Amino acid sequence: MEEEAFPDTGFTGGVIIPRALVEEIDARPHWGELRLGNQAIVGASYWRGRVAIGDLDLPTEIWALGDEFIIGRKVLDRMEVCFEFGERVRLRFDR
Amino acid sequence: MLLPDSAALQEKLMAAPVLAEKETSGVASPLRKVSMPRRVLTRRDLALAVTAILDEWFGSSCPPLPLTEAFLMRLAHDLARGLTHRQTFLLASPRSEEAQAFVAARGLEFIPERFQGDATVLTTSGGLCSQVTGVADTDPGIEHAPIPLRRPDSGSDAAYPWPFLKLLHGGADTLLYVGRKSAGWTRALGSLLEAGARDHASLWQDQVLLVVLMPADTTDRDAIRLGYGLPGTGSGLRFLGLKPSLEPWITGEEFTRELARLWADREQRDSPERERLYDRLFERNDFIWVRYGVPLMRRNRGRWAAITLEGEYLLGDSREEAEALGDETFGENSAYVARLDETRGIESLGPRSAHA
Numbered sequence: 388m389e390e391e392a393f394p395d396t397g398f399t400g401g402v403i404i405p406r407a408l409v410e411e412i413d414a415r416p417h418w419g420e421l422r423l424g425n426q427a428i429v430g431a432s433y434w435r436g437r438v439a440i441g442d443l444d445l446p447t448e449i450w451a452l453g454d455e456f457i458i459g460r461k462v463l464d465r466m467e468v469c470f471e472f473g474e475r476v477r478l479r480f481d482r
Numbered sequence: 483m484l485l486p487d488s489a490a491l492q493e494k495l496m497a498a499p500v501l502a503e504k505e506t507s508g509v510a511s512p513l514r515k516v517s518m519p520r521r522v523l524t525r526r527d528l529a530l531a532v533t534a535i536l537d538e539w540f541g542s543s544c545p546p547l548p549l550t551e552a553f554l555m556r557l558a559h560d561l562a563r564g565l566t567h568r569q570t571f572l573l574a575s576p577r578s579e580e581a582q583a584f585v586a587a588r589g590l591e592f593i594p595e596r597f598q599g600d601a602t603v604l605t606t607s608g609g610l611c612s613q614v615t616g617v618a619d620t621d622p623g624i625e626h627a628p629i630p631l632r633r634p635d636s637g638s639d640a641a642y643p644w645p646f647l648k649l650l651h652g653g654a655d656t657l658l659y660v661g662r663k664s665a666g667w668t669r670a671l672g673s674l675l676e677a678g679a680r681d682h683a684s685l686w687q688d689q690v691l692l693v694v695l696m697p698a699d700t701t702d703r704d705a706i707r708l709g710y711g712l713p714g715t716g717s718g719l720r721f722l723g724l725k726p727s728l729e730p731w732i733t734g735e736e737f738t739r740e741l742a743r744l745w746a747d748r749e750q751r752d753s754p755e756r757e758r759l760y761d762r763l764f765e766r767n768d769f770i771w772v773r774y775g776v777p778l779m780r781r782n783r784g785r786w787a788a789i790t791l792e793g794e795y796l797l798g799d800s801r802e803e804a805e806a807l808g809d810e811t812f813g814e815n816s817a818y819v820a821r822l823d824e825t826r827g828i829e830s831l832g833p834r835s836a837h838a
Contacts, residue, residue: 397832409752415745424833428716430760
């Protein structure tokens with residue numbers, strides 16, 4: 388499966404995966420809450436897992452919500468992301 | 483369950499049951515009980531009160547429209563009795579003579595005055611204190627509007643029932659709205675009230691919001707819907723039928739067992755049944771937060787807590803630590819884990835997520 392993930396500096400958590408994927412995950416989730424952009428709070432499933440991007444491999448929560456892959460601050464804060472004029476994105480990782 | 487690999491936490495986990503035993507022998511321990519919880523009515527309190535009134539006063543049917551205010555007066559009175567042991571005074575002035583005579587015949591004492599709403603229950607505690615304020619909305623309202631009104635997604639007040647907006651400005655600890663519209667309109671009215679409560683959340687940020695929607699054209703109790711909103715939780719106003727509202731709070735054991743059952747069936751993992759299961763835990767946790775979390779916040783701001791429905795709690799320095807301590811001591815999902823500040827430690831999403 389090849390999907391795009393969006394870095395979202397407005398998301399304070401780890402990673403969000405599309406809700407439709409929960410059918411593929413056999414591990415029982417934890418229940419948690421997320422505060423949406425309109426300040427409403429929703430209950431959602433999450434798992435404790437690991438995210439690996441390049442040299443980065445760190446434990447984080449993985450939430451099932453909406454229909455996009457989103458990378459939040461708990462991951463982004465361990466990276467340097469450089470957008471180069473819409474042509475290239477360069478990543479550097481915190482060691 | 484994944485446990486953080488901190489040696490300090492492991493030590494605390496090993497120590498927790500022993501410390502809990504110490505509590506019973508009167509020695510100070512990390513397992514404590516909230517000493518001054520806030521008195522908060524539950525959805526079940528509302529459902530039980532509504533059921534009792536219908537049984538006792540209306541022969542298990544719904545009140546005729548002219549007696550709606552009589553129903554409201556009794557409901558406000560009964561709910562206030564669940565909030566305070568002090569002497570209460572019911573202020574009301576029913577518009578219909580039928581309602582006045584009905585209430586008088588049943589011995590419900592009231593002072594014939596209006597204060598903030600159609601029925602208000604006051605106590606005296608160094609001054610007048612408003613416990614419950616209620617309005618009865620029997621006006622057909624926008625149901626019969628000559629032009630179709632848009633759903634209020636734009637935030638316009640045009641379509642919100644005026645008595646509801648007026649109620650949100652009331653000063654009582656508990657705000658009560660009783661709406662009587664046609665059965666066909668009742669569900670749509672529920673959506674309108676949810677939107678109105680959300681758009682005006684700042685007006686009731688410290689008050690409990692209760693709603694009873696009783697169709698005016700049917701005596702079927704299954705058509706009754708109850709709305710329940712807890713202050714400052716961000717969860718807004720949520721509706722359920724009368725029967726499911728009578729269910730007690732879900733226990734951690736029940737939640738864990740049901741989730742395991744649903745998860746075992748791939749097709750149930752994202753089903754309405756699973757949604758309903760989450761909603762039950764969500765509401766229980768909001769209640770724990772309002773009843774115990776907010777009082778705890780004053781002394782332990784910034785720390786993490788695992789709090790049970792009985793008000794027992796354990797403190798930790800991270801979500802993982804409080805969750806692990808809570809699971810170990812109280813059982814999985816039996817405690818609500820939150821950071822003791824206004825955010826409750828809930829992760830936020832950016833503006834693009836508003837419709838997620």
